[in-house]
Amino acid sequence: MIEEALRKRAKLVDEAIPKFLPITPPDELYQAMRHLLDAGGKRLRPSALLLAAEAVGGKPENMLPAALAVEFVHNFTLIHDDIMDEADLRRGLPTVHKKWGVPRAIIAGDALYSKAFEILSCTKSEPAQIVESIELLSKTCTDICEGQWMDMDFQTRKDVKEEEYMRMVEKKTAVLFAAAVKIGAILSGGNRDVSRALWNFGIKTGVGFQIYDDVIDLITPEEILGKAQGGDIIEGKRTLIVIHALSRGVTIEALGKYNATRSEVAAALTVLKESGSIDYAMTKAIGFIEEGKSMLKALPETEAKNILIGLADYMIARKY
Amino acid sequence: MIEEALRKRAKLVDEAIPKFLPITPPDELYQAMRHLLDAGGKRLRPSALLLAAEAVGGKPENMLPAALAVEFVHNFTLIHDDIMDEADLRRGLPTVHKKWGVPRAIIAGDALYSKAFEILSCTKSEPAQIVESIELLSKTCTDICEGQWMDMDFQTRKDVKEEEYMRMVEKKTAVLFAAAVKIGAILSGGNRDVSRALWNFGIKTGVGFQIYDDVIDLITPEEILGKAQGGDIIEGKRTLIVIHALSRGVTIEALGKYNATRSEVAAALTVLKESGSIDYAMTKAIGFIEEGKSMLKALPETEAKNILIGLADYMIARKY
Numbered sequence: 001m002i003e004e005a006l007r008k009r010a011k012l013v014d015e016a017i018p019k020f021l022p023i024t025p026p027d028e029l030y031q032a033m034r035h036l037l038d039a040g041g042k043r044l045r046p047s048a049l050l051l052a053a054e055a056v057g058g059k060p061e062n063m064l065p066a067a068l069a070v071e072f073v074h075n076f077t078l079i080h081d082d083i084m085d086e087a088d089l090r091r092g093l094p095t096v097h098k099k100w101g102v103p104r105a106i107i108a109g110d111a112l113y114s115k116a117f118e119i120l121s122c123t124k125s126e127p128a129q130i131v132e133s134i135e136l137l138s139k140t141c142t143d144i145c146e147g148q149w150m151d152m153d154f155q156t157r158k159d160v161k162e163e164e165y166m167r168m169v170e171k172k173t174a175v176l177f178a179a180a181v182k183i184g185a186i187l188s189g190g191n192r193d194v195s196r197a198l199w200n201f202g203i204k205t206g207v208g209f210q211i212y213d214d215v216i217d218l219i220t221p222e223e224i225l226g227k228a229q230g231g232d233i234i235e236g237k238r239t240l241i242v243i244h245a246l247s248r249g250v251t252i253e254a255l256g257k258y259n260a261t262r263s264e265v266a267a268a269l270t271v272l273k274e275s276g277s278i279d280y281a282m283t284k285a286i287g288f289i290e291e292g293k294s295m296l297k298a299l300p301e302t303e304a305k306n307i308l309i310g311l312a313d314y315m316i317a318r319k320y
Numbered sequence: 321m322i323e324e325a326l327r328k329r330a331k332l333v334d335e336a337i338p339k340f341l342p343i344t345p346p347d348e349l350y351q352a353m354r355h356l357l358d359a360g361g362k363r364l365r366p367s368a369l370l371l372a373a374e375a376v377g378g379k380p381e382n383m384l385p386a387a388l389a390v391e392f393v394h395n396f397t398l399i400h401d402d403i404m405d406e407a408d409l410r411r412g413l414p415t416v417h418k419k420w421g422v423p424r425a426i427i428a429g430d431a432l433y434s435k436a437f438e439i440l441s442c443t444k445s446e447p448a449q450i451v452e453s454i455e456l457l458s459k460t461c462t463d464i465c466e467g468q469w470m471d472m473d474f475q476t477r478k479d480v481k482e483e484e485y486m487r488m489v490e491k492k493t494a495v496l497f498a499a500a501v502k503i504g505a506i507l508s509g510g511n512r513d514v515s516r517a518l519w520n521f522g523i524k525t526g527v528g529f530q531i532y533d534d535v536i537d538l539i540t541p542e543e544i545l546g547k548a549q550g551g552d553i554i555e556g557k558r559t560l561i562v563i564h565a566l567s568r569g570v571t572i573e574a575l576g577k578y579n580a581t582r583s584e585v586a587a588a589l590t591v592l593k594e595s596g597s598i599d600y601a602m603t604k605a606i607g608f609i610e611e612g613k614s615m616l617k618a619l620p621e622t623e624a625k626n627i628l629i630g631l632a633d634y635m636i637a638r639k640y
Contacts, residue, residue: 025466026466026469026470026473028469028473029465029466029469080426080427080430083422083423083426084422084423084426084427102403102404102422103403103404103472104469104472106400106403106404106426107400107404107465107468107469107472108465109430110400110429110430110433110461110465111461111462111465111466113430113433113434113461114433114458114459114460114461114462114465115458115462116458117437117454117457117458117461118455118458118459118462121451121454121455121458122455126447127446127447127448127450127451128447130447130451131441131447131450131451131454134437134441134451134454135438135441135442137437138434138435138436138437138438138441139434139438140434141430141431141433141434141437142431142434142435142438145349145427145428145430145431145434146345146346146349146431148427149346149348149349149424149427150346152423152424152427153346153348
């Protein structure tokens, strides 16, 4: 039932994409902007925004531009991240820079970024609510950049602490979930307590989501993942799993080894299973999701609230 | 007197930069964001915004965040453009990607982008005026991306027409000047006629500015220009000068030749002088500047209006 409810929201988002981001000249720019958007995706962030709006009594049909704004920001970060990570595959397709080259991928990401603010500024809400939402979304984008920068700094360090990872992940991933639900509340006239509760829900579940995402990156085969398995290991990313293992003196041969073979990645997976690092991360992820769900006590009992709880559970139940 | 007045506005902008964009953790990210901003620059766009606000009776001291937003957008495009053009020098300094590498330069540009919207959303004006300004700035950023994309498309074409160049330059360069002055008017409560006149002033002078900029790129030595002379020729850019020459059957050996020597660039300069292409572009630039200035008739007589006229003249009188 929860899955059906989530699918329904994702479908609304899917259908809104060509409407709010039609292919106009220069056509190929818009095709590049739509490349990952059209490849699907779980639409968790925009769905969360729609549900938060519903949970505070708003009209989800008025929230589609804001929901898309958040999805555009997410997709813009994917395009630019893939350039930085030199990734070839995303959602089972060649990445934007693989298809159009780095310069055009930079532009496509930049244009998606501005489109996010453009459609958010056209939302049918009070101007003061729109300004507050734009301020929040722009601060969130700055946070994402800071988180991304920290993530890169960590890759060349051996002594990254768990607290540092948590701070990085909060910025890189969790704030956009938190902004999504808070913007849904702001634009629907939700009060401060409810907005704050939703923000905290987004932060906690967003951190849980990222920790679980790091697990998925490691344990899921390419056919299901839509990108290379163990990419984080090869890039030398300091995930919670890696931090846990390194702090226990475990040696991960493939870590940061750009030419690591499939069997070397498989060996890393075995080592990280044996050290208990994957279990450690999974337990942490579950803890954050539970903490996030508990924040929703501040919200009135609605169907939307129950679906948000289901969304949180789905974050660590998904297979890719 | 005009120069003194422009210097005064530029100084206000210079002083506001560290206040609105302090170096905070992760410090190096903010240093990368500040790299080009701190290297100076003429501050023509933010100064134009301040002057437009004054010209409609606004308080320039309240307009500094908006002025900086426009300067941040300009600098973010420089950072990303330099990556795309593989440029080594800007304002006499190594470009951001030369100093920090491509991935971090992408992030620094992205963060400057979001900071622009962040500070614009914090302006002390009516929420409806802020929303209108943000809508305009975001549409402008989309236009810039479209213009940049068109510019890249043109580089591989031999038959680019003057009208196509004009459309590209309007998007790539002129809209940001137009947005700057219009935002100054919107946030200061200027009426529609005045806002429209200022927009047209920005478009016309912005096109003139870019045509002249292409001339400068060609005729100014590196010591004064702060970057390699004739960079546009080497990159194969279809500037108005090149379009004029190609349409007259002139052969430009160095065009699009990445390893062109200084003497080959000098030879291109000679050829383009002889074909009358540089004079043609200069005449066009002057025409656009005059047309732009004539738009200001719609504005009441103020000191700020006279300085805006002086700013337009300066656009094609500057040496770099």
